[in-house]
Amino acid sequence: MTVPLITLNNGIPMPQLGFGVFQVPDDETTAAVASALEVGYRSIDTAALYGNEAGVGRAIADSGLPRDEIFVTSKVWITDHGYDQALRAFDASMDRLGLDVLDLYLIHWPAPGLGTFPDTWRALEKLYADGRVRAIGVSNFEPEHLDAIASETGVVPAVNQVELHPALRNRAVEAANTARGIVTEAWSPLAQGAVLGDDAIVQIAERHGKSPAQVVLRWHLQQGRVVIPKSVTPARIAANLDVFDFDLDDTELAAIDGLDRDGRTGPHPARFNG
Template identity: 80%
Template sequence: MTIPTRTLNNGIEMPQLGFGVFQVPDAETTAAVSVALEAGYRSIDTAAIYGNEAGVGRALAESGIARDDLFVTSKVWISDHGYDSTLRAYDAALERLGLDHLDLFLIHWPIPAAGTYPETWRALEKLYADGRVRAIGVSNFEPEHLVRLETESGIVPAVNQVELHPALQNRAVVEANSARGIVTEAWSPLAQGAVLGDPAVLSIAELHGRTPAQVVLRWHLQQRRIVIPKSVTPARIAENLDVFGFDLSADELAAIDGLERDGRTGPHPAEFNG
């Protein structure tokens, strides 16, 4: 199986469908990532705050897959904001993962009240300039945060990873990303299952002989977003990857577009304003 890629704004190719490990305990992470790699995933998304980078690293090491065939993302947590502390956090992430570089390193949250994300971004720029990371980006950034980076830095983020699913489509962020050549990556792409019982999704799934989860992931992919669904169940891990043999019509895409509400499944950005 060949997973399509998105070309980031620095020319790097990133798989459009990856495997997320948010809320997966470290003890379970190695087995889950191993199943995902065996199924065909090659992009793995983790973060320092998840506490499972070591579990990811064990799975990568045991897989025997060449490093050049993998795409690994991690993120700097809010407690490590700042120039020097971010550089140290990157080194610590590599040690936990057992890697010599990351493919993508993100600022996990902007924390605008603290005012530290531009300084944190400068550290990411340093890592990129030194060739220690292939691409740098942000997570949970609102348009105003992107504007500040634009005015205070020299490198545009390659990716902005935000909560995005049919119930929460973050249209203003998507538009701001697009205007700057930033690829939108969706975390919680299935709304932790909250949208899978919607009549519109169920109807489309029945028509295509697919599961509701496959329909929602297909909706993301056809709108050129990167997605990182999470599961620890082998059958669902495989199911979430089997989304390339069908297409949704314009009317079906529009029907799912119409499901938007404030269906946030993760923390609200306001909770990280200070």
């Protein structure tokens, strides 16, 4: 199965559907990632905060796949904000992953109260300039944080990974990303299952002979977002990839859009899990 590619603003292609490992223990991560790679995923999203970079690295090493066929994302956490600290954190992540070059490195959270994310961003720019990272981006950044990076450094992130699902459309952030040429990547794309029982989604799923999860993932993909669903169950891992043989029509897309019931326009500040 071939996953479509999204071209980032620096020309690097990124698979539109990847595999996330948030909350997967390191000793379970290798098997989960191996299952994902076996059925056709070619993008894996991890983070220093998750504590499972080593498990991701083991699965990649054991897969036998050429390194250039796997797109790997990791993130620097707020305890490693700052120029020098971020560079050291990157080295530690790469040691755990067992990689020489990372495909995408993100600032995991802006932590604006610290005032350190611009210096952290400059560290990511250095890693990019040195060829150690193919693309750099951010996670959980709101429009004002994107403005701060643009005004202080002049370099636009390639990706902004934010919480986004039918119950939380995060419209202002997505619009800000689009206006700046930043790809929106949705973490928790299925709202951790909370939206899968919505009548509108269930009815659309029945109409297409698909599961509610597959319908929600298709909704994301047709609207141009990158998604990284997570599971440790092989059957569900495979099912989440089986979303390229049907299309939602405009009425169905609008029905799912209408499920936004949160009303917020930014990331949830207490859920550091993007």
